[in-house]
Amino acid sequence: MNKRKFLRYSFLSTVTALTAPSVTAMAKRHAKKGKKPVVISTWNHGGPANEAAWPILADGGRALDAVEAGARVPEADPQVTSVGYGGFPDRDGVVTLDACIMDEKQNCGSVAFLQGIKHPISVARKVMEETPHVMLVGEGAQRFAVEQGFEIENLLTPRAEAAWREWKQESYYQPVINIENHDTIGILALDQDGHLSGACTTSGAAFKMHGRVGDSPIIGAGLYVDNEVGAATATGMGELMIKTVGCHQVVELMRHGYTPEEACREAIERIARKLGDYKQFQVGFLALDKAGNYGAHCIHPGFHYAVRDVLGAQRISSKSKLE
């Protein structure tokens, strides 16, 4: 079984020690009732994000609150160069952010091409809860964020600026679209009430064209949640997910009986069948179903994700088409 191969996070023992009494009680319920609650998220920064989401889920809180809390962790971390503060800028040296969030009632909110706001996921949630709209972009999104009490900050760190200056010298001003420059966080949760939610946030493809928007703020492409079935999120070259409405496809495949991993694999296969240049890019899908089963699939080896449930924290390597 794959799960036997899972690498345990080094912080697992600390986490388990800190939360031991409630984990034991919850583990008994978990064994009886299935795999609730659970949170899963993409890449290395998924581990710390899950740890922020977990106490909310463990206390019986809402999946929506959990995914927002989780997504805010890499958004605020200057060491994460693909999300929020510290994210690599576009080819003009401007950090532009995309994010979306979706709850168990099919409500969703999104921001794209947002500048100067550290927590686009929370602005996306405000769009969902405080406006009649789903998506705000650019200057309008920033103005709305300020009206909602968010501060405008400089998000370009010295590290990200140095990387951009180096790229500009070597790249002859072409956007970088290779497999190393994608590290969006997508985070999905199932709470104790059996409700699903998801969030996705990114600074997008490093050194992209100014104005480029990827899949991450687009409902159906970078994130989709259907509380009857499951949830999916994506990472990698967003244009491929937009062209195939990838996450919606993953959820619909689960509706028709695919497991989360099979659904992710089929979505990758469709990209491969329909988009001839797919080998140049990394794309990974991650999915969670209504019963708490999860899985992933990607194009190039290297995509991994983090899981947190009552059994502890795990890091899992996704299977890939080209391994």
Ligand code: ASP
């Ligand atoms: N999916 C994101 C985009 O295309 C990039 C990433 O996953 O890092 O904007």
